[in-house]
Amino acid sequence: MKILIVDDNAEGVNTLVKPGDASPNAVTAVGPLARFFRQWISLELPLPLPRPTRYMLAIAIFGAAVAVRFLVLPIEAGVGFITFYPATVFSALLLGSGPGMVTMLLGSAAIQYIFMTPHWSLKITFDQILMQAIYITSGTVICLIVEQTFRRTMEAREAHRDLDAAYARLKDIDKLKSMFIASMSHELRTPLNSIIGFSKVLSNEWAGPLNDEQRDNLAIISRAGKHLLGLINDVIDVSKIEAGKMEIRLEKFDLAEVQSELYEMMNKEALERGLVLKMEVPSCRMHTDRQRLSQCLLNLISNGLKYTEQGSVYVRTLLPAGSGNDRTGYLLIIVEDTGIGISGEDAKSLFTPFVRFNSRLYIKEKGTGLGLYLTKKLATQVLRGDILYEPRPEGGSKFILAIPETIYKVSDSPDIHAPETTTKPFART
Amino acid sequence: MEKVLVIEDNPDNFRLISYPLKRAGYGVEWAENGLNGLKMVLANSFHYVLLDIGLPDVDGLEVARKIRDVEKDVPIIAITSYAMAGDREKALAAGCNGYIEKPIDTESIIATIEAILRVK
Numbered sequence: 398m399k400i401l402i403v404d405d406n407a408e409g410v411n412t413l414v415k416p417g418d419a420s421p422n423a424v425t426a427v428g429p430l431a432r433f434f435r436q437w438i439s440l441e442l443p444l445p446l447p448r449p450t451r452y453m454l455a456i457a458i459f460g461a462a463v464a465v466r467f468l469v470l471p472i473e474a475g476v477g478f479i480t481f482y483p484a485t486v487f488s489a490l491l492l493g494s495g496p497g498m499v500t501m502l503l504g505s506a507a508i509q510y511i512f513m514t515p516h517w518s519l520k521i522t523f524d525q526i527l528m529q530a531i532y533i534t535s536g537t538v539i540c541l542i543v544e545q546t547f548r549r550t551m552e553a554r555e556a557h558r559d560l561d562a563a564y565a566r567l568k569d570i571d572k573l574k575s576m577f578i579a580s581m582s583h584e585l586r587t588p589l590n591s592i593i594g595f596s597k598v599l600s601n602e603w604a605g606p607l608n609d610e611q612r613d614n615l616a617i618i619s620r621a622g623k624h625l626l627g628l629i630n631d632v633i634d635v636s637k638i639e640a641g642k643m644e645i646r647l648e649k650f651d652l653a654e655v656q657s658e659l660y661e662m663m664n665k666e667a668l669e670r671g672l673v674l675k676m677e678v679p680s681c682r683m684h685t686d687r688q689r690l691s692q693c694l695l696n697l698i699s700n701g702l703k704y705t706e707q708g709s710v711y712v713r714t715l716l717p718a719g720s721g722n723d724r725t726g727y728l729l730i731i732v733e734d735t736g737i738g739i740s741g742e743d744a745k746s747l748f749t750p751f752v753r754f755n756s757r758l759y760i761k762e763k764g765t766g767l768g769l770y771l772t773k774k775l776a777t778q779v780l781r782g783d784i785l786y787e788p789r790p791e792g793g794s795k796f797i798l799a800i801p802e803t804i805y806k807v808s809d810s811p812d813i814h815a816p817e818t819t820t821k822p823f824a825r826t
Numbered sequence: 827m828e829k830v831l832v833i834e835d836n837p838d839n840f841r842l843i844s845y846p847l848k849r850a851g852y853g854v855e856w857a858e859n860g861l862n863g864l865k866m867v868l869a870n871s872f873h874y875v876l877l878d879i880g881l882p883d884v885d886g887l888e889v890a891r892k893i894r895d896v897e898k899d900v901p902i903i904a905i906t907s908y909a910m911a912g913d914r915e916k917a918l919a920a921g922c923n924g925y926i927e928k929p930i931d932t933e934s935i936i937a938t939i940e941a942i943l944r945v946k
Contacts, residue, residue, distance in 0.1 A: 590929040593929065594929065594932055597933065603846075626929070
């Protein structure tokens with residue numbers, strides 16, 4: 398049985414191959430005749446039986462066949478093909494490995510001959526010789542066919558079993574990978590927290606005054622540390638989801654609270670970047686994983702801010718169809734920006750991890766490479782909804798987060814979070 | 827001056843926590859493992875205890891329970907890890923008054939602690 402392992406990583410292959418399996422079977426070219434003889438010599442039913450059992454079984458079958466042959470002689474007169482012949486072939490195959498089988502066939506031919514010659518005579522006719530020759534030749538052919546069919550079946554079954562085992566092993570390895578990444582990331586986080594924490598102690602001048610250059614350098618350390626921490630947190634979340642260990646914490650809450658918190662958090666960043674963050678916040682009771690919903694929205698909004706140089710990021714919520722509290726279907730949260738957007742080709746790999754787009758802004762604003770991948774995973778596997786991307790015709794991106802789940806109570810007047818003196822960058826549709 | 831005991835095995839973490847505490851006017855003392863922490867709680871009177879849940883010798887939760895057995899009133903604030911989701915609930919069940927999460931935010935730690943102490 399052979400398995401082809403396609404893997405660019407030699408380590409990965411080694412873990413799949415047991416030490417004993419390492420040498421691949423040599424494939425040698427043999428002529429058809431040589432192959433025939435080799436097969437003949439090695440003919441043996443691939444039954445998982447120890448040798449003594451095989452021999453005893455072969456002799457028992459053969460003995461029984463002789464007895465039957467003797468008893469039914471009047472009926473089977475002249476032809477041993479009904480009982481004696483199959484039994485002989487089967488016991489020959491049980492004995493296997495050439496000589497045993499040849500002996501068995503020749504022996505059975507001899508017995509056949511004795512049975513068929515009721516009055517012992519030394520005169521052997523040509524007919525009789527021809528008949529025994531046919532008997533042995535056809536016996537050989539039948540042995541070959543039976544053995545080959547049987548072997549194929551057994552091999553197929555074994556191959557199936559091996560594949561199952563390999564598959565189980567792969568799944569184990571994959572799980573191990575996710576667990577390794579999760580615990581590794583946890584270990585990475587401890588020293589990283591020291592780096593970030595002490596950068597803050599220094600930049601707060603708790604340990605003494607700083608000059609401008611020191612302050613700038615410290616800001617770089619802090620930024621790099623936070624970037625790394627974000628990456629590690631994303632990796633932990635992704636590996637948790639992939640290992641099936643992400644716990645879903647259902648909570649009842651008002652969507653408006655979550656969105657207001659996010660607005661507080663992100664508006665500061667928007668202002669720093671000279672952008673406008675506008676948020677329509679309807680009051681809507683929900684029952685889902687609050688923290689993960691917040692994380693999805695945070696990722697979408699911060700992406701919007703990151704990849705927009707001027708203009709705004711606009712978040713609005715479309716409540717499910719229906720009126721009042723009687724609504725069914727998906728709640729849609731739409732995050733739009735007036736940024737550089739993502740072109741048609743790139744949009745296809747938008748939710749793939751570590752895909753980088755070749756635009757100046759995408760190169761400048763280093764993301765973790767996991768943000769949208771994780772957001773998609775969270776949206777589909779934790780929130781049980783989905784996330785879609787649409788380019789805006791007038792430029793920029795539009796992400797739609799669709800969430801099913803129970804919605805209790807909807808209030809009719811939405812709050813709007815937006816700076817007061819801004820022109821509306823988005824035409825309402 | 828109010829005295830705080832920090833039971834934390836990682837010296838870097840202790841140092842980090844002690845900065846904002848000292849600046850806020852607390853007297854900070856350090857126990858580097860659960861056993862010493864217990865001894866110090868018994869020998870001195872602290873105004874509150876910051877307790878790392880992931881201690882190497884005695885489980886932090888066990889330390890909290892032991893403190894509760896002898897020192898009924900001292901507020902205990904658990905330091906839990908963001909990654910260990912169940913720790914917060916376990917910490918509260920073991921008798922802690924509240925928790926702060928790692929990574930420790932040096933800027934908001936005082937406010938968080940004071941909020942917990944006020945609730946108590």
